[in-house]
Amino acid sequence: MKLWLCVLAVSAANWLMKAAGPLVLGKRALPPALVRITQLTAPALLAGLIVTDLGGRTIDWTQLVGVAVAGVLNLLRVPILPAAAAGVAATALVRLASA
Numbered sequence: 197m198k199l200w201l202c203v204l205a206v207s208a209a210n211w212l213m214k215a216a217g218p219l220v221l222g223k224r225a226l227p228p229a230l231v232r233i234t235q236l237t238a239p240a241l242l243a244g245l246i247v248t249d250l251g252g253r254t255i256d257w258t259q260l261v262g263v264a265v266a267g268v269l270n271l272l273r274v275p276i277l278p279a280a281a282a283g284v285a286a287t288a289l290v291r292l293a294s295a
Contacts (some may be wrong), residue, residue, distance in 0.1 A: 258291045
């Protein structure tokens with residue numbers, strides 16, 4: 197439960213940071229490099245939360261497959277919800293195949 201509260205808090209903070217930029221800068225455009233860095237803050241923070249939550253436990257390799265699929269799709273500019281759904285489906289398929 198604590199992990200999900202942290203995920204929600206990071207998501208809300210990320211949304212507020214992204215919303216603050218246009219409010220402060222008005223109609224001026226940000227440099228492309230700064231836009232790319234801003235887009236990477238949420239995945240980096242969420243990955244950090246997941247890694248620290250593991251706390252020395254072993255990682256299930258089927259989950260790594262799902263995270264890899266979602267990450268690759270995210271790099272290919274697929275929206276985050278379909279990318280996450282594909283990661284979940286990939287994990288389920290790998291678990292089904294290995295059972």
